[in-house]
Amino acid sequence: MLTCKQVSKVLQNEDYENLSPLRRFLLMFHIKLCAVCGKFNRQVIDSQDMCCNFKRQEESLLEKEPPMDADRKDALKKLLSEQSGDSTLHRS
Amino acid sequence: MFSSTHMTFIDGHAASVIVPRKSTVTSQPKVPITPPEKWVELYSDYLYGFAMSRLRDPEASADCVQDTFLAGIKALNRFDGSRDIKFWLRGIMRNKIVDQIRKTVKENKVDIDSEDETLLESFWFRFSGIATTNPEPWQFNPRKQYDNTEFWVVFRECIDSVKNPARQAFVLRVLEDMTTEEVCKIMDITPNYLWVLLHRARQQLKELLEEKWTGPDVM
Numbered sequence: 001m002l003t004c005k006q007v008s009k010v011l012q013n014e015d016y017e018n019l020s021p022l023r024r025f026l027l028m029f030h031i032k033l034c035a036v037c038g039k040f041n042r043q044v045i046d047s048q049d050m051c052c053n054f055k056r057q058e059e060s061l062l063e064k065e066p067p068m069d070a071d072r073k074d075a076l077k078k079l080l081s082e083q084s085g086d087s088t089l090h091r092s
Numbered sequence: 093m094f095s096s097t098h099m100t101f102i103d104g105h106a107a108s109v110i111v112p113r114k115s116t117v118t119s120q121p122k123v124p125i126t127p128p129e130k131w132v133e134l135y136s137d138y139l140y141g142f143a144m145s146r147l148r149d150p151e152a153s154a155d156c157v158q159d160t161f162l163a164g165i166k167a168l169n170r171f172d173g174s175r176d177i178k179f180w181l182r183g184i185m186r187n188k189i190v191d192q193i194r195k196t197v198k199e200n201k202v203d204i205d206s207e208d209e210t211l212l213e214s215f216w217f218r219f220s221g222i223a224t225t226n227p228e229p230w231q232f233n234p235r236k237q238y239d240n241t242e243f244w245v246v247f248r249e250c251i252d253s254v255k256n257p258a259r260q261a262f263v264l265r266v267l268e269d270m271t272t273e274e275v276c277k278i279m280d281i282t283p284n285y286l287w288v289l290l291h292r293a294r295q296q297l298k299e300l301l302e303e304k305w306t307g308p309d310v311m
């Protein structure tokens with residue numbers, strides 16, 4: 001039987017979803033029955049789940065970010081053409 | 093030359109077959125290399141957006157894009173064409189973002205405040221690794237919003253509003269999937285203090301979402 005501290009420690013270092021089925025079972029068994037850490041660690045798991053789902057959406061959300069400053073882009077273009085001049089000549 | 097044994101899937105069944113090492117390498121689809129002169133046009137907004145989502149600082153984010161491109165040019169001969177160069181650059185950028193956070197943390201040393209210290213010395217943390225036995229329940233069920241893009245837009249805004257250093261810890265540990273050990277090293281903090289910071293980040297995220305999310309299922 002796991003202790004509350006062990007359950008909390010596992011959840012600090014790993015996402016619940018990434019644990020082996022056995023460990024998931026042991027953890028959930030404890031959380032469902034424990035009056036001490038049950039509610040708290042349940043919220044930790046819910047938060048992990050939410051963040052994991054957010055990360056799956058993140059790529060599409062990046063399109064909504066503001067673009068980079070135009071002047072900064074021009075300066076960067078200039079810098080890159082200077083820097084890459086040699087390396088691109090030698091390619092192909 | 094048959095050099096190694098690989099597990100291959102044939103019609104969904106795993107089979108152990110011998111594959112010439114050379115042919116597995118050459119059969120990988122090659123993605124054409126976009127010349128660096130076009131990087132700004134094609135990838136700067138994408139990378140800038142990504143850096144902003146991690147650093148929330150326009151100047152530092154633009155610096156990160158620049159450092160990424162320069163590092164990319166230097167490492168271009170090591171680009172193997174196995175994936176889109178955009179994602180290869182994003183991989184380089186991840187290190188630049190970590191460097192940036194490390195620099196910020198070094199300039200503003202993360203100091204444990206008295207409230208956090210009280211939490212770490214509390215009975216519940218020491219004996220059960222928790223902050224409280226009775227946390228506030230959610231005012232709505234976030235799981236029901238997972239298919240709603242608007243919810244994730246709000247979620248993203250809420251992450252921006254989490255205060256440093258909790259936000260920095262959250263970015264490294266949760267969004268960048270680094271280990272506890274790696275994050276503690278970058279931020280120069282103990283694992284217990286990282287736990288406090290992540291707890292604070294979760295708490296703030298919950299409060300912010302409850303305040304900002306006005307979509308369906310709000311009780």
Ligand SMILES: [Zn+2]
Pocket residue numbers: 003004005007030031034035036037038
């Ligand atoms: Zn417990």
